[in-house]
Amino acid sequence: MKLKHLAMLLFTVTVGLTARTAHAGGTVTVKGSDTMVILGQRWAEEFMKAHPDTTIQVTGGGSGTGISALINGTTEICQASRPMKPAEREQIKAKYASDVIEIPVAMDGLSVYLHASNKISELTMAQLKGIFTGKITDWQEVGGAPGKITVYSRENSSGTYVFFKEHVLEGADYTPRAQSLPGTAAVVNAVARDKSGIGYGGEAYAKGIKIPKVKKDAASPGIAPSLATVQSGTYPLARNLFFYTRTKPAGDIKTFVDWVLGPAGQAMAQKVGYFPVH
Amino acid sequence: MSARLLRARMGDWTLGTAAALATLLLLVALLLILGDVGVHGAPRLSWAFLSQAPREGMMEGGILPAIVGTAMLVVLMTAASVPVGVATAIYLHEYAAPDSRWARLVRLGVQNLAGVPSIVFGLFGLGFFVQFLGTGMDTLFHDGKLVWGQPGLLWGALTLATLTLPTTIVATEEALRAIPPAQREAAYALGSSRFEVVTRLLLPQAMPGILTGAILAVSRGAGEVAPILFTGAAYFLPKLPHDLHSQFMHLGYHVYVMSTQSADVDASAPILYATVAVLLGLTFALNLAAVLLRARMRRA
Amino acid sequence: MPDTASESATIEARPPSGLGFAFSPRRQLPATPHVRSLPTRTPPRWHRPVEWVVRGMAAAAILAIILIFAFLVRSALPLWTSSEARKEVTQTQMWFAQTWPGYDAAEHVWQPVSDTPKYGIWPLLTGTLKVSLMAMLLAGPLGVLAAIYVACYARPKVREVVKPAIELLAGIPSVVLGFFALIVLATWMQTLLGVESRLNGIVAGVALALAVVPVVFTLSEEALRAVPQGYVEASQALGAAKWQTIWHVMLPTAAPGIATAMALGLGRAVGETMIVLMASGNAAILSWNPADSVRTLSATIAAELGEVVSGSPHYAVLFYLGLVLFAFTFAINAVAAHWIERQKDRVAGRA
Numbered sequence: 001m002k003l004k005h006l007a008m009l010l011f012t013v014t015v016g017l018t019a020r021t022a023h024a025g026g027t028v029t030v031k032g033s034d035t036m037v038i039l040g041q042r043w044a045e046e047f048m049k050a051h052p053d054t055t056i057q058v059t060g061g062g063s064g065t066g067i068s069a070l071i072n073g074t075t076e077i078c079q080a081s082r083p084m085k086p087a088e089r090e091q092i093k094a095k096y097a098s099d100v101i102e103i104p105v106a107m108d109g110l111s112v113y114l115h116a117s118n119k120i121s122e123l124t125m126a127q128l129k130g131i132f133t134g135k136i137t138d139w140q141e142v143g144g145a146p147g148k149i150t151v152y153s154r155e156n157s158s159g160t161y162v163f164f165k166e167h168v169l170e171g172a173d174y175t176p177r178a179q180s181l182p183g184t185a186a187v188v189n190a191v192a193r194d195k196s197g198i199g200y201g202g203e204a205y206a207k208g209i210k211i212p213k214v215k216k217d218a219a220s221p222g223i224a225p226s227l228a229t230v231q232s233g234t235y236p237l238a239r240n241l242f243f244y245t246r247t248k249p250a251g252d253i254k255t256f257v258d259w260v261l262g263p264a265g266q267a268m269a270q271k272v273g274y275f276p277v278h
Numbered sequence: 279m280s281a282r283l284l285r286a287r288m289g290d291w292t293l294g295t296a297a298a299l300a301t302l303l304l305l306v307a308l309l310l311i312l313g314d315v316g317v318h319g320a321p322r323l324s325w326a327f328l329s330q331a332p333r334e335g336m337m338e339g340g341i342l343p344a345i346v347g348t349a350m351l352v353v354l355m356t357a358a359s360v361p362v363g364v365a366t367a368i369y370l371h372e373y374a375a376p377d378s379r380w381a382r383l384v385r386l387g388v389q390n391l392a393g394v395p396s397i398v399f400g401l402f403g404l405g406f407f408v409q410f411l412g413t414g415m416d417t418l419f420h421d422g423k424l425v426w427g428q429p430g431l432l433w434g435a436l437t438l439a440t441l442t443l444p445t446t447i448v449a450t451e452e453a454l455r456a457i458p459p460a461q462r463e464a465a466y467a468l469g470s471s472r473f474e475v476v477t478r479l480l481l482p483q484a485m486p487g488i489l490t491g492a493i494l495a496v497s498r499g500a501g502e503v504a505p506i507l508f509t510g511a512a513y514f515l516p517k518l519p520h521d522l523h524s525q526f527m528h529l530g531y532h533v534y535v536m537s538t539q540s541a542d543v544d545a546s547a548p549i550l551y552a553t554v555a556v557l558l559g560l561t562f563a564l565n566l567a568a569v570l571l572r573a574r575m576r577r578a
Numbered sequence: 579m580p581d582t583a584s585e586s587a588t589i590e591a592r593p594p595s596g597l598g599f600a601f602s603p604r605r606q607l608p609a610t611p612h613v614r615s616l617p618t619r620t621p622p623r624w625h626r627p628v629e630w631v632v633r634g635m636a637a638a639a640i641l642a643i644i645l646i647f648a649f650l651v652r653s654a655l656p657l658w659t660s661s662e663a664r665k666e667v668t669q670t671q672m673w674f675a676q677t678w679p680g681y682d683a684a685e686h687v688w689q690p691v692s693d694t695p696k697y698g699i700w701p702l703l704t705g706t707l708k709v710s711l712m713a714m715l716l717a718g719p720l721g722v723l724a725a726i727y728v729a730c731y732a733r734p735k736v737r738e739v740v741k742p743a744i745e746l747l748a749g750i751p752s753v754v755l756g757f758f759a760l761i762v763l764a765t766w767m768q769t770l771l772g773v774e775s776r777l778n779g780i781v782a783g784v785a786l787a788l789a790v791v792p793v794v795f796t797l798s799e800e801a802l803r804a805v806p807q808g809y810v811e812a813s814q815a816l817g818a819a820k821w822q823t824i825w826h827v828m829l830p831t832a833a834p835g836i837a838t839a840m841a842l843g844l845g846r847a848v849g850e851t852m853i854v855l856m857a858s859g860n861a862a863i864l865s866w867n868p869a870d871s872v873r874t875l876s877a878t879i880a881a882e883l884g885e886v887v888s889g890s891p892h893y894a895v896l897f898y899l900g901l902v903l904f905a906f907t908f909a910i911n912a913v914a915a916h917w918i919e920r921q922k923d924r925v926a927g928r929a
Contacts, residue, residue: 289821292821294727294820294821301727307788365636369632369633384639393842393911394907396851397851397876398646401649401900406646406649443638473628534753557751558751561749565746565749
């Protein structure tokens, strides 16, 4: 009977595929920030070209996802676009009796996204706070053409969401009218198609949209994200991107981390659109 | 023309036109989706696309790991769901008294299971399979080392198997119902036991029905994303899954992440469309096979 | 869940065997080898345990339902039992408006990641209902009308093409519908309606309608075809026009079946995740304006569960949302089951 043969074939293939447990080299799991997932993946790709025995598997989901995975023990390296909170550090300490290791691996200039046709070229931090908390709802109020502002934000699992909330909104809540999109690319995509849109995200993703300069306050000069302004910290929304590990990196993890911090890894970071740490 | 006849004509025209228009609208919607995906997806489709891993941050390369991951997932799912589904259907149709309390309860269970939202299956998979069974297995067999207590292929497959259980049960029952009782009676009259009736008389005849159910289940398993979000799907894996507890890439999940989280939506659009085309082609082929199989069964 | 839901009801909606055709032999006796090889000796002993295994496996569906419920409750339990979780969120805070620090008035707010996490559930509930009702407003009439066309108007040749084609709609994975809504439909709608946000309740509702239509269509069509031919002939013999027969005889007879179709369609709309996650904009706004962005229960779980630390209050709240969804679909099923019984009675002429 044909069916039986087909079933047996399928079964054999599955067992064959699934039973090959033994494979050379170790596997390093990297999980976390969506901002960093592309970067992490390119790092993994390049690293594995040089170290074919080691497997680096990269998953996104958000910095929160990565941190909770680190706490739950489901990942070895957590990629995060925000520093870990004290409460989270404590959870690691309580569970694994060791301090979490924080490794800055790249820098990012968190950018504000506007539609390409938007006339505004500078925004102060206070204006940004007003827009994203919903106090400012019309472009006229910040010097643009009259029209309602559509606010695009990220899902609350994102480190960028938290970083922006802490540094721009100063802890206040986003306006409930802010649309939460599941990834930075979705924000870019939405703003690129929406004349009234404003969003935020890594500079690396910005394509087909306008990035305004950011001013610390009304008196200070507007600053655009660039290698110099981000590394020196004069750009108000410069931030570090991190790797976190539960214990001091060793073995495959150490090899990978060292490679990332080395010239090849840092060059790749710049190629993808971030800035090197040093 | 009498007023009454006119009224009848008018009424017939109105209802007939409205009904035809509604049908047309639905067909147009179907064709629009197919057309859009076909036109934008076809140019990128090639053997290389199907046989390569994604590269350059998903902007290049193909979708091989997603295809393989999906295939392994649905094979495991079928292996788990079909035997249980078939056994349930046989029990309901051949063993239980039609109106027994237990049989009614089982039927009620099946109906309700069919109505549970897919995201709730995701929660269940995470809470039960990953965190309860998985962590339990690790404590028992691996000294607490993390092996099973994390999202993986097996847990994703079992979650989907629970989700597709009603499909296989209903399809098998339908097939059993189509077998004339006279055949059973004849077999019993010849002195065969119920078990023999089931295995030698009913199951072979119900095979196309069971297959239909399995195909429909596979089609759902290939397309459902919500249940595997937390039970095993991964954004990017450089290697194919090599173990029952490794994470996997999945066509449907790939479509989700590519359309919301890729680095550059416009640049990756061709790849995205091609992935959707593959997923749609796969599920449509499966559904079509099920429809044809069922039609053949009914004619026979 | 198109296939399973529709099919389980399909079978239930069939006329009972008393009508006489259900048991008519549909095929020849199979080639005799099956029968001839049946032995007359007493069956071997091992048949018995195997049969018990079959009986045991039949409990799987019930077991699954119980386990789903039990594990949803288990993970949501800290909301009732853990004092630490209750410090962060209480039932009162979830269901009633609160005056949060930094807010001027009592409000329902969903902001789970915050210094004071806010878990107001109403924006999500209204969001879910809003898109689901919109989907039903579109899919209900469309599905039923298409069912009328296929069951009453279409020539057999046309029916043989149209019916499977509409059922193929059910074969489109919801992530593909979500993708289509996100990339294509949203742009069309924005040009067409000129609404403020590109992704909004209307876009999600329309895409959701496409997912629900096959359910409504299939079940309604079954219900219409199950109307006994005698009713139709009697109506025609009394001189009723075709539309009068359909409107005054077939539809009322099939009403419970169609109501079931609507209920199961609604159940599917409420539970659908990927479409709303991708196409609704996911802003937790408490409003009845369909052009606003919408955040549903299901999309909230999908978007946030990945982030939370297991065992945290946020985690428990998301399982609680799962419980709410589960209870809702359970209720819908109970209603649908009731209507199916009515439908059976009706086509059998018992009511």
